[in-house]
Amino acid sequence: MYDIIIIGAGIAGLSLALKASENQARVLVLTKKQKITNTSSNLAQGGIAAVWSPTDSFESHIADTLEAGDGLCKLQRVKTLVEKGPQTIEQLIKWGVNFSRNPDGSFHLALEGGHSQNRILHAHDLTGKEIMRALNKRVQANSHIEFVDQGQVCELIYSDFQGEKRCMGVKVIFAAKQVTQVFWAKTTVIATGGAGSLWPHSTNPPTATGDAFSLAWRAGATLESLEFMQFHPTSLYNPKAKRAFLISEAVRGFGGILKNHAGEELMNGVHPLRSLAPRDVVARAIHTEMSQSGKAHVWLDLSHRKPKDIRAHFPNIYRHCLEIGIDMTSDWIPVVPAAHYSCGGIMVDSWSQSSLAGLYVCGEAASTGVHGANRLASNSLLESVVFSLRAWKKIRSELKNLPQSWDYAKIYTPDHRISFKKESKWRRYKHKLHQIMWQNCGIVHTVKGLEKAEREISAILQEISSLSTNKISVELYNLLNQAQSSLLIVQSALQRRESRGLHALLDYPQKKKNMEKTVRINKNDFQPR
Known part of the structure; x- marks a missing residue:
């Protein structure tokens, strides 16, 4: 049994893997694709925001973040994000990241939208690629980190432990090998990225279809602020x-x-x-x-x-x-x-712990509360590292109190419904879902459009669910995830009857004081709080 299973190999996942391995934890990193570079992290261009210049201040960075977040940022977590910025940069440099420098050797600090100061450290316009290069080099040379690629996590396995429901591992589909396999761990971490590819025009890799949202929702974890999808202007x-x-x-x-x-x-x-x-x-x-x-x-x-x-x-x-x-x-x-970016996600506390014991979430898949209703440029890479390192601190304190193995037979009953027959008939549904999201849940919405999207996605989900009672192909499983995540986003948007940040509702063009709260959703309860 592993100490930690990390689903995803972007900056959040690899930062956590490295820090855990430095403390001799046994780590498994699962990736959906063969190449570790097929992540949103690798595509990040701009940089990582941090207070580095002597003329800048934590107060200024915090104020800029709160201004962008439009009333919904969690203040204490924003303070944590910003105040951990300089030491996070130092950690990345220690891991081998080369940021762009001025002729005098100082770091070149760029300016981006919403920032009042030049505070963006970058590696020309390939910052994500440079950070991933450095992290990947270190993790590949680390004997405590095991990689398993081309596997799609299809289920979080959970059971009762010491009076509460706890995540104990994952079930993975390996389509190329035509097998499924269960991996057990003391702690599971989701770091799969966001959901940008639920829309047809996206800067994200095609794998970013909100798998994390569907996985967590089915397991009973709480999600929040899904209505805040950031569309990059350019x-x-x-x-x-x-x-x-x-x-x-x-x-x-x-x-x-x-x-x-x-x-x-x-x-x-x-x-x-x-x-x-x-x-x-x-x-x-x-x-x-x-x-x-x-x-x-x-x-x-x-x-x-x-x-x-x-x-x-x-x-x-x-x-x-x-x-x-x-x-x-x-x-x-x-x-x-x-x-471009999912500002909401799986709800976590200040240590990246979800509402399901044993399940942590880092990076874009998480809703830490630092972005509020709109993310400030270049805060995402900072968030990925800061809260991944915080997650490790909490996980490390828990590991010593957990058993070395679970009672597998009592926890999990094998499911033999997976089919490895390739099917292309599901593509038309994927195209339809793309069009629904673009037309009705894009940059601006209407209540009528969102309600139309809810009806149409629900009908698609019901239709494809009825076809999955016997054998489920990998393509059908992906489609179920896409439809479920799309529906959760639309339903969250319908709960916010105002316009705020990234959520522009033409029927309600103004902000409402009574909506200065997050919309949370889980299988048993769906109420704005």
Whole structure:
């Protein structure tokens, strides 16, 4: 039996694995795909926010985070996030992360939307990739960490232990090997990322379909704030691309100006920070402009900056744009919003413990409360590391009081319903779910649209559930997860009868004082609290 099973191999999962292994814990990391780089962490461009400059302050970073969160941030956890920032950066440097530096050797601190100070440490425009490189190098050389890839966790196994329900392991489908396997652990950690790929236009990898939400919900854990999906304002408009390519917030921090098709500055008069306004404000402004003009995108202009500086700061974005015929040193970049980040998730306490004993959640899959109704740019990578390291502190204190093995026979009865026959007939349902979410649960909503989405997704879920009573194929299982997670998000959105942060409800365009609370959902209770 393992001390810890970690589901997911992004920055949150690997940070926890490393810290646990440094203390000789036996760790298993499970990944859905073969390549460890197929994560949202690896795609992160902008950077990691932390108070590093002597002219910056914790108070300023906290204030910026609270302003973006629009009244729903959990203050004490925001303080924890920000105050742990400098030592988190030091830990990443110790693990081998190379951040970009100025000619004098100091770290180059970038500015991004919603920040009042330059506080974004980065590795050019490939920060996530650099952090993942360093972490992956260390975990691969660590004998206490075992990796098992190409496995999809389909069930959290739980049973009674000392008077409470406790997660004791996971069931995994290995489609390529056509087998299922159960892994047992003293503690299980979900670090699978978010749900951006429930929408057809997303910056996330295709695996980000909210599996964590469905897994946790079925096991009886509480979820919260699922209605707050962040749409990044600026993904590259390219209808031929399978996944939206992110144009980093840092491009606007470097002076990029959003413009409409008449060449007018889009954000002038919309927000005092103009193109550097918080993401929810910018995304809605772009959505409004596209709706009114009938155009498929708006423009981002960086051509007034020196070409050599653009190429030096954004080598990856520059190369990618050039591949499709756009020279960002002279051409305007066509941009459009895309689903990007789940601000809500599985509810956790300040130590990343979920409402189900033995189950911890880190990274984007968790709802720590630091983002509130809208995430401040580059706080996500910081959150992933800070709360993963806090999770380890709590887990370490528990391990010594847990048995070396569970009574497996009493806990789990094997389920032989998995079919490994490949089926493509489910694709039409996936496409339908994508369209429902984009049309009715996108950047702006209406009550009528959300209710329509709830009916249609419920009907799809009922139909495919009726087909899963005998054998469940891997494709059908994925579809069940997609439908269930989509429904949970829509139902959460229906509970919030106001507009706040990322949740823009046209029927209720104003904030309500009595809605300064989180919407929580579990199998037995669904009430705003």
